[in-house]
Amino acid sequence: MKSLKHLLTILSFFALSFSYAQVSVNVNIGTPPSWGPSGYNDVRYYYLPDLETYYDVNTSNYIYVSNGKWIQSRSLPRAYRNYDLYNEYKVVLTDYRGNRPYDNYKVHKVKYGKGYKGGPQKTIGQKPGKGNNKHSHDDHDNGHGNDKGHGNGHGKGKH
Template structure:
């Protein structure tokens, strides 16, 4: 009887130590579906999409819209009233590939500083200057 209890104790202890030694198990999955304006059955490997006509981003990781307002980047889950009449189902957007950082301001300054301005251009003139 003592041997049986000893074996049972060893098995339980080794099983417990085996489970504890695995460490934390992290499961990463989407909490919910993508927004209604996005393709319903599409798997995207991008973190951000940019809506150039309106000048705001959508972050798939945090599920927030990001826009520039009063000299600061604002993150909100619902767009403000000024975008009320925007139909995102029909709006053009650009996938931001190979950028996973939390600071979208850095990306925007490097890539989109000249967008939405009609009086500036990034191409050189025809004389090569």
């Protein structure tokens, strides 16, 4: 009987710990990066036409082709590591549901080719280091900023 009480106590501890961990893990999921376009807090994907890359807001992963396969990564490919995402145009995929936005890649690539610009677009937050032209794509403050971001002055990219 004593060992049964001990086992139940241990199981209760693990169950409580697991449920607490679940709550704390989910707090930041789905928070757009500061370089994301303002006004779209409930979207999951952006398409970055100049990079031919998707960004998954829920997982904070970039999705792009590498060696002929779609991969998800926390960072961009080496060739784009110093790319300024605050000035990159973001197409907001408002009508897409699911986990594979690249299923529509051929359509997106044609419709939003490299150099594509829509109407005015502001970022959620300000570019760090005002006056500093270098920006790391890994600089996600995951805050919602003050909406005085400096986009490139081109479109919301609503799709």
